[in-house]
Amino acid sequence: MVYTFSNRSVTGDRKEYAIVRFSQEQQNKTINMLRREFLGAAGLALGATAYVSGSGNAAAATPSSNAIEAGDWAALRNLFPLTRDYIQLSTFLLASHPKPVSDEIDRHRRGLDENPSDYWHEHFQTIDGEVSAAAARYMGGQGRQIALTDSTTMGLGLVYSGLKLRPGDEILQTTHDHYSTDLSLANRAERTGAKIRRISLYEDPATISEDSIVSNLRKGISDSTRVVAVTWVHSSTGVKLPLRAMADAIGEINRKRAEEDQVLFCVDGVHGFGVEDQDVSKLGCDFFIAGTHKWIFGPRGTGVIWGSDRAWQQSVAVIPSFSASYGVWLGQETPDQVPVGEHMSPGGFHSFEHRWSAQYPNQRRAGKDVARETLYADEQRIVSRPGVF
Ligand SMILES: Cc1ncc(COP(=O)(O)O)c(C=O)c1O
Numbered sequence: 001m002v003y004t005f006s007n008r009s010v011t012g013d014r015k016e017y018a019i020v021r022f023s024q025e026q027q028n029k030t031i032n033m034l035r036r037e038f039l040g041a042a043g044l045a046l047g048a049t050a051y052v053s054g055s056g057n058a059a060a061a062t063p064s065s066n067a068i069e070a071g072d073w074a075a076l077r078n079l080f081p082l083t084r085d086y087i088q089l090s091t092f093l094l095a096s097h098p099k100p101v102s103d104e105i106d107r108h109r110r111g112l113d114e115n116p117s118d119y120w121h122e123h124f125q126t127i128d129g130e131v132s133a134a135a136a137r138y139m140g141g142q143g144r145q146i147a148l149t150d151s152t153t154m155g156l157g158l159v160y161s162g163l164k165l166r167p168g169d170e171i172l173q174t175t176h177d178h179y180s181t182d183l184s185l186a187n188r189a190e191r192t193g194a195k196i197r198r199i200s201l202y203e204d205p206a207t208i209s210e211d212s213i214v215s216n217l218r219k220g221i222s223d224s225t226r227v228v229a230v231t232w233v234h235s236s237t238g239v240k241l242p243l244r245a246m247a248d249a250i251g252e253i254n255r256k257r258a259e260e261d262q263v264l265f266c267v268d269g270v271h272g273f274g275v276e277d278q279d280v281s282k283l284g285c286d287f288f289i290a291g292t293h294k295w296i297f298g299p300r301g302t303g304v305i306w307g308s309d310r311a312w313q314q315s316v317a318v319i320p321s322f323s324a325s326y327g328v329w330l331g332q333e334t335p336d337q338v339p340v341g342e343h344m345s346p347g348g349f350h351s352f353e354h355r356w357s358a359q360y361p362n363q364r365r366a367g368k369d370v371a372r373e374t375l376y377a378d379e380q381r382i383v384s385r386p387g388v389f
Contacts, residue, residue: 125324140279170222170225173229227264230243320346321343
């Protein structure tokens with residue numbers, strides 16, 4: 001929604017440095033949508049007292065102070081407590097929590113600090129499903145297909161550890177991947193003897209073409225390749241891979257193979273996530289893994305894995321989830337009652353105030369798709385709005 005680096009914006013007044021210079025009409029359109037969203041949040045926040053009634057008053061939401069007047073870019077900037085001493089270009093690294101996110105974190109933190117046991121019991125059975133449903137509205141797919149993690153790295157580690165492979169099956173990765181993919185795969189290989197092979201999809205980013213990337217991928221896939229692991233946007237070069245075309249090539253190969261020999265296409269998507277208006281379930285990949293504490297300004301220590309149904313079927317959980325799977329263990333539910341994403345979300349008691357804040361309360365309550373409406377309000381590349389799903 002707000003901060004991106006247009007061709008014209010990173011000059012002049014430092015205080016305004018990162019605001020996209022839209023036309024007045026575009027600005028008004030975006031801000032009006034934003035304002036509606038914040039007003040919605042404020043109204044619903046007032047109703048939130050009942051939601052936390054078992055935990056005393058501290059966790060009750062206060063009326064939102066996040067409403068922004070149309071065109072008030074300074075107020076928008078002020079949602080982020082970033083120092084003005086630097087030009088902040090670190091969205092690719094770690095988010096500053098904008099006010100709506102820190103308000104939500106504070107609300108949950110107060111609830112947990114006042115009465116940890118009751119507050120947790122009030123929420124734990126339902127809130128992961130609500131966050132996953134909100135994530136699906138934002139990123140596509142279905143809530144049940146989304147696992148909640150703490151980071152891209154955790155998601156990659158879980159996916160590459162949990163894939164069911166037969167002896168001799170090969171994982172094909174690229175020379176362009178980030179440390180987190182490299183080490184997740186290397187660890188898998190060390191633990192299980194899985195075979196990993198690396199190919200280069202391009203030599204010189206300046207002369208890159210979609211055809212050459214797809215052709216190199218096709219050449220790289222062997223009869224024993226069962227997994228292709230890639231990174232959507234490369235942190236080293238900024239190259240964004242043509243995932244759809246690559247998925248189509250893999251699909252063509254898969255159509256000639258028996259089901260058990262087909263290739264799964266797995267993507268570290270963190271640097272495209274929130275930058276592109278993309279339904280990730282339509283990219284053609286089988287797993288899309290991202291952190292939500294970079295480009296979409298989510299709570300630090302949050303991330304997602306979206307998996308197609310066939311991908312999840314070929315995976316096992318690595319860390320026990322504290323979701324409905326706990327109920328299965330207690331004999332109260334059957335495995336088919338547990339959404340696969342919940343089953344694959346690592347459990348244990350952790351920083352719930354962050355995970356639970358990875359959604360807007362108004363979305364959770366009104367079930368509206370306000371995120372997409374606000375995010376992609378016009379044709380410009382809009383990085384994100386100050387919040388998450
Ligand atoms: C391509 C890529 N993948 C993964 C990561 C790690 O992300 P996270 O902090 O969400 O684990 C980074 C950078 O930090 C990255 O550039």
